[in-house]
Amino acid sequence: MRQSRMLIPTLREAPADAETQSHRLLLRGGYIRQLASGVYTYLPLGWRVLQKAAAIVREEMNLTDAQELLMPAMQPAELWRQSGRYEVYGPELVRLEDRHGREFALGPTHEEVITSLMKDEINSYRQLPMTLYQIQTKFRDERRPRFGLLRGREFLMKDAYSFDTDWNGLDTSYWSMHAAYTRIFTRCGLDFRSVQADAGAIGGEGETHEFMALAEIGEDTIAVCPVGDYAANLEKAEYQTSYQPEHLGTRISRRANLPAPHLLATPGVHSIDELVTFTEQEAGNFIKTLIYLMDGNPVAVLVRGDHEVNEIKLKNHTGAETVQLADAATVLQVTGAEVGFAGPVGLSIPLLVDQEVGLMDTGITGANQSDYHLSGVRPGIDFALDTVLDLRNVTLGDPCPHCGSEMNLVRGIEVGHVFKLGTKYSEALGAVYSDASGQEQNLIMGCYGIGVSRILSAVAEQHHDQNGILWPASLAPYQVHIVPLSIKDETQMGLADELYEKLTSQGIEVLLDDRDERPGVKFKDSDLIGIPIRIVIGKLAKDRQVEWKERHKAEAEVLELEAALSRITEHQLK
Amino acid sequence: MRQSRMLIPTLREAPADAETQSHRLLLRGGYIRQLASGVYTYLPLGWRVLQKAAAIVREEMNLTDAQELLMPAMQPAELWRQSGRYEVYGPELVRLEDRHGREFALGPTHEEVITSLMKDEINSYRQLPMTLYQIQTKFRDERRPRFGLLRGREFLMKDAYSFDTDWNGLDTSYWSMHAAYTRIFTRCGLDFRSVQADAGAIGGEGETHEFMALAEIGEDTIAVCPVGDYAANLEKAEYQTSYQPEHLGTRISRRANLPAPHLLATPGVHSIDELVTFTEQEAGNFIKTLIYLMDGNPVAVLVRGDHEVNEIKLKNHTGAETVQLADAATVLQVTGAEVGFAGPVGLSIPLLVDQEVGLMDTGITGANQSDYHLSGVRPGIDFALDTVLDLRNVTLGDPCPHCGSEMNLVRGIEVGHVFKLGTKYSEALGAVYSDASGQEQNLIMGCYGIGVSRILSAVAEQHHDQNGILWPASLAPYQVHIVPLSIKDETQMGLADELYEKLTSQGIEVLLDDRDERPGVKFKDSDLIGIPIRIVIGKLAKDRQVEWKERHKAEAEVLELEAALSRITEHQLK
Structure with a gap:
């Protein structure tokens, strides 16, 4: 065309x-x-x-x-x-x-x-x-x-x-x-x-x-x-978890020897990020407690502070039709505290606990009292571990469930x-x-x-550089882009037309840039469009030579027209 | 397939x-x-x-x-x-x-x-x-x-x-x-x-x-x-009309010598069909007067009793945006009579007259009085012929506007x-x-x-008979329908498969009826589907012979498989 x-x-x-x-x-x-x-x-x-x-x-x-x-x-x-x-x-x-x-x-x-x-x-x-x-x-x-x-x-x-x-x-x-x-x-x-x-x-x-x-x-x-x-x-x-239900009893009895939790004044400190800064503790030392409405009923979901709740898993484990975070009013009603201070201790709603929380000896969590957290909370001692499940998104480096390799x-x-x-x-x-x-x-x-x-x-998205698209041949709008530098030069246009006719007669899809534009404009457009093979026809046309350039390669080379033709045919056969 | x-x-x-x-x-x-x-x-x-x-x-x-x-x-x-x-x-x-x-x-x-x-x-x-x-x-x-x-x-x-x-x-x-x-x-x-x-x-x-x-x-x-x-x-x-405006004057002056119109009692006779029966006159002797609203203004449109008003022509001649038949109330107001008794004589609204009406010496038309018509109404004498136009649909036999032949x-x-x-x-x-x-x-x-x-x-719609469609090869879903009569007969199915493979390997589109159905069902379906060439494979399969049948032909013929193959290839090349 x-x-x-x-x-x-x-x-x-x-x-x-x-x-x-x-x-x-x-x-x-x-x-x-x-x-x-x-x-x-x-x-x-x-x-x-x-x-x-x-x-x-x-x-x-x-x-x-x-x-x-x-x-x-x-x-x-x-x-x-x-x-x-x-x-x-x-x-x-x-x-x-x-x-x-x-x-x-x-x-x-x-x-x-x-x-x-x-x-x-x-x-x-x-x-x-x-x-x-x-x-x-x-x-x-x-x-x-x-x-x-x-x-x-x-x-x-x-x-x-x-x-x-x-x-x-x-x-x-x-x-x-x-x-x-x-x-x-x-x-x-x-x-x-x-x-x-x-x-x-x-x-x-x-x-x-x-x-x-x-x-x-x-x-x-x-x-x-x-x-x-x-x-x-x-x-x-x-992921491959190290949590094993059969060891939970042993863990819990060991935790009974640890000191009881104590209140921690955390005025205006709501989020895990803020807590990390405020307490100078790592996120993994916290127990995040989120109040959800599942089919309208409040439940508390516990994950480690550096983990995210996976609502799909939550839904699939429980069979709930709808799962959504509770609004502030519900949180207040259920925990007695504003959002950011919920914790499992003393809650009367069901607790769904991620298995990684089950592995923690102690954690810092909300005190169900605005502006306070509890430190040293012992899973299984200070709150029940009746329902322990995989409730979190995997994270970078979690072990593959098949082979244990660190996942990306x-x-x-x-x-x-x-x-x-x-x-x-x-x-x-x-x-x-x-x-x-x-x-x-x-x-x-x-x-x-x-x-x-x-x-x-x-x-x-996968095939481009800063100048344009790099179409694979299977999807490219044309296979070959012929770019004569000057359409007013009869030798150049003659060679361009000859190449165009020979290729199209073989059923090869060719775009011929016959516009009266400067070479710079033509090259910019050609890169942008991204046809796999570009044949530039310039001053060497008088010797029946052309420049061969593949879109995904940096270098160009000078070829006889016939050599270019047969190389194109080879590309088509690939 | x-x-x-x-x-x-x-x-x-x-x-x-x-x-x-x-x-x-x-x-x-x-x-x-x-x-x-x-x-x-x-x-x-x-x-x-x-x-x-x-x-x-x-x-x-x-x-x-x-x-x-x-x-x-x-x-x-x-x-x-x-x-x-x-x-x-x-x-x-x-x-x-x-x-x-x-x-x-x-x-x-x-x-x-x-x-x-x-x-x-x-x-x-x-x-x-x-x-x-x-x-x-x-x-x-x-x-x-x-x-x-x-x-x-x-x-x-x-x-x-x-x-x-x-x-x-x-x-x-x-x-x-x-x-x-x-x-x-x-x-x-x-x-x-x-x-x-x-x-x-x-x-x-x-x-x-x-x-x-x-x-x-x-x-x-x-x-x-x-x-x-x-x-x-x-x-x-x-159509080529014999109406010529320059002769209208002569025609009208001749009509002045004809007797003046007279009232015709036509109780309850509204339509042209009813009038034809009632008066025993041909439809062509009537002048049909239709009250239209053009951009909301009433006009009377006159065509011969055996003609139909062409509303597109009406619109194009007058430049009106909307053209519609007036309702009964408007007709009564404009003509003083119920629908079916409108006529041009004495009307104070514009008259648009079809040129064929201009050619009539006299006609029967409504009297603008319920249950009465006027007979012997003379166009140009009893009503004005100020606006004479082509306002009707052409009819069977009208002369071609180019050559005058009778049109279909x-x-x-x-x-x-x-x-x-x-x-x-x-x-x-x-x-x-x-x-x-x-x-x-x-x-x-x-x-x-x-x-x-x-x-x-x-x-x-154009290509069918009572048994089904007859697709032209250019549109047929498949070019060849292979119908083995008994799929349980190994010789028949062997030959059918051989033919199928040979044709499809040539890029010919083939439907192979490999269903376990009675021959009658297969033939009925084959005719209904309408693939251009049908090859029936029956008892002659043992001699490598098949039946050749084209969908648009009545007769079938027996051919060697090889002859059938080469005939199909010939058909494809056409």
């Missing part, structure tokens, strides 16, 4: 509200433009990259024998009521009414629609297993759209759904999809990890993995073993998700099949998502 | 509310399923056909150097307010509010979005001309969705927009797109006509053509010359539309460029639509 005829509006500066490199570079490179918060137009270059990502996804899905279809964005609210999600989904669900006042949702996902379809169209176990997928525009009214394509309100997703007759079948479908995802993200050139994640609200048997592209801007934290393959989302991550914490962008749904939707919508003995059984489902548009941001 | 693994839920009967053959057959063939009124899922076969249609559109668009992009469905209401369409568009525009109460429309079309984009990104005449297109899901809340994919509420469109510096440039862009459309619909195997249409509400200089697939179920009527290439939508169609009236499905928009949107949104002298000028635009999903219905 001739660049002078294309809409590639590069920018010297990105808008001030573009917070990440990928967002800035996709805007500056003329790939995308914002129409409204979280709503983007894919300009011709962006569209090309998006299509390449979609094509990779499609190829790999088809290799798993999944069948492509296309479901509507407009979904009757009635279906969402049947699954129980219409109310639960909250304000992220885009809702509308048609001219007759009938309610619809714009699909953020299609479990309801596909389950309803399969309910009607699948009768017998002989039709199973079956996996269906679509690549389709989704809508989600994010509270805070940001990072360009990473958290948008209208975005392109691949969503797949598997239907099996038994759990072993689901396992096969699940891992087949997991393998396809691994191939897809590898082909997209992403540095990623498959991480264990929490089944969360979707429920079901709930085995689930997230595919995380590693990046500082990622919204998720992942615990990763540097030795083995253990990797888990922070919400789910476990890294950040990731979720680009894919595989999930064993089980019968949650088939039960709710009555999607059954007849088994070999003629009995009706619920379909056993899995769901599998890929954020196709999000891949662009993740790749740009 | 092996049919046993695919979701192709064929039906013996279509739902009762499927009114057209195409709708019934797309449902019965397992191509689509309705999710809500006018909202469809494309099942795997339907998705394949849709993708083929989209690929043809994309190829031909790219050949015109149009660039593909993707704009959002969610469009800020503010943009639609700027163009003035937010209120005008009416209930067909799907509206919604986001969580912050900001208003959005789901795009039925993208003039506002693309004009706003070009306003920001185009500065200079050097960047022009440029045509951009997308293939994207559109939303339109039809009052009465029907005919399956023909009039849906969520559908796939190709919309393109051209931007030029002058009207000659627009003309070039327009006809280049017109040529591409001709190639597209030809490749889709459609019997279609490009017809002149009315510019209507979009305004602008307003040259516009509709591409009409001819079909009885079409919602538009088209006047077509059987000799030349004149074709026009009924709303726009003209046929019905058509609008599958495409090309339109010279001019500066309507660029003016409203301030989309300007700098011309060679540095002056700001409005971008000159054209817009071009294709109903991609509608193509499926149009093709199925």
Whole structure:
């Protein structure tokens, strides 16, 4: 394609509200433009990259024998009521009414629609297993759209759904999809990890993995073993604890010999950070006591001062539907003190104690009296250890649950998700099949998502330098960028055209910068756009020589045109 | 693909509310399923056909150097307010509010979005001309969705927009797109006509053509010359009239010699049909007088009794913004009579007279008195002929405006539309460029639509028999349907698998019916699905012989496997 005829509006500066490199570079490179918060137009270059990502996804899905279809964005609210999600989904669900006042949702996902379809169209176990997928525009009214394509309100997703007759079948479908995802993200050139994640609200048997592209801007934290393959989302991550319930009795009886707690005046000192400064003690010597409302009932959750409560674990251990920090009034009512001075001693509400607190001989904690803490509080002596659980987030250096190596914490962008749904939707919508003995059984489902548009941001975030994007060949909008320095020089343009024709006739995608611009402008744009191979045609054109430059390498070299041609062909074959 | 693994839920009967053959057959063939009124899922076969249609559109668009992009469905209401369409568009525009109460429309079309984009990104005449297109899901809340994919509420469109510096440039862009459309619909195997249409509400200089697939179920009527290439939508169609204003004086003076009108008692006889029966006169002897409100003001419109008023012509001749039939109260006030007895004699409101009425020496018309008509009313004598215009729809046999041949009236499905928009949107949104002298000028635009999903219905409507669809090869979901009669017969299945492997290794798309069904069921499904070539493998498999059957031919023939193979390859090369 001739660049002078294309809409590639590069920018010297990105808008001030573009917070990440990928967002800035996709805007500056003329790939995308914002129409409204979280709503983007894919300009011709962006569209090309998006299509390449979609094509990779499609190829790999088809290799798993999944069948492509296309479901509507407009979904009757009635279906969402049947699954129980219409109310639960909250304000992220885009809702509308048609001219007759009938309610619809714009699909953020299609479990309801596909389950309803399969309910009607699948009768017998002989039709199973079956996996269906679509690549389709989704809508989600994010509270805070940001990072360009990473958290948008209208975005392109691949969503797949598997239907099996038994759990072993689901396992096969699940891992087949997991393998396809691994191939897809590898082909997209992403540095990623498959991480264990929490089944969360979707429920079901709930085995689930997230595919995380590693990046500082990622919204998720992942615990990763540097030795083995253990990797888990922070919400789910476990560690090898030295806490052993069978030793607790011994520990507690030893603590009985320690001095009783004494009051510590801590006027206006609320937080652990403030306490650390005030008392000159390490954070690990404190017992943090947080009052939670679980399904509306107050409980006290105890973790070590240098740890954070993991609310997902709290929920999963207790089976509570809702878990939230109590408001100040409740804290006052329950502890008799303002927020910041809660402690377990003398509390009459249930205590949920993290296992690391169980290991402490003494700790400093709130005195349930404003402006006072208690020092020397002995777990198991001064408060009960009836319920000791893993209630905290893992921290940097915690031992891997598999091998004990010190784990790293890294950040990731979720680009894919595989999930064993089980019968949650088939039960709710009555999607059954007849088994070999003629009995009706619920379909056993899995769901599998890929954020196709999000891949662009993740790749740009991982592959860029200060001058622009470095697209992997698999996603690059064009494979070769031909840049004649002066379009008024007939020799240069002649050679540029010759190369262009030879490459395009081989089916190689070429962008030819035929704009009447200064070389500096052309190079800046070329780096920004980030096509893998650049061929500069300058004064050496008279000798049929060109400059070969790969985007990810610093050095350029001079080649005969024919040598450049055959080297490009080699690159294509890789 | 092996049919046993695919979701192709064929039906013996279509739902009762499927009114057209195409709708019934797309449902019965397992191509689509309705999710809500006018909202469809494309099942795997339907998705394949849709993708083929989209690929043809994309190829031909790219050949015109149009660039593909993707704009959002969610469009800020503010943009639609700027163009003035937010209120005008009416209930067909799907509206919604986001969580912050900001208003959005789901795009039925993208003039506002693309004009706003070009306003920001185009500065200079050097960047022009440029045509951009997308293939994207559109939303339109039809009052009465029907005919399956023909009039849906969520559908796939190709919309393109051209931007030029002058009207000659627009003309070039327009006809280049017109040529591409001709190639597209030809490749889709459609019997279609490009017809002149009315510019209507979009305004602008307003040259516009509709591409009409001819079909009885079409919602538009088209006047077509059987000799030349004149074709026009009924709303726009003209004819060669024998009315000549310069002869009117002579005609009127001759009519002065005719007897004056006389009253005719017509108790309870309101309509032309009733009058024809009551008076035993032909409809062409009547003058139909209709009271209209044009921009709120009453006028009388006169056409011959056997003609219909063309409200588009009425609007275009008079420049009125709104044209609607007056209510009974207004008719009574203006004529002094109830509806059915209006006539021009003695009326004090403006008279708009169709030119065919100007040719009548006398006519029977309402007497402006309930239950009475006037006979022998002389145009130009008994009422004024100040405003004589072409105000009627053409009728079957009217002479072609180009050559005078008797025109046919046929019905058509609008599958495409090309339109010279001019500066309507660029003016409203301030989309300007700098011309060679540095002056700001409005971008000159054209817009071009294709109903991609509608193509499926149009093709199925034109290509079917009582047993199912007959897909043209260009759109068929698969090229070859291999049907072994008994999958338990190892020889048959061996030959079927051999053929399947050989064809798929050549890149030919094959559906292999490996289901354990009776031959009758397989044949019925095969006809219904409508793949162009069917290879039946039965008892002759032992001699490596198969049955060759083309879907659009009645006869089958027995061939050696190798002969069948090479014949298929020949078909692919066509």
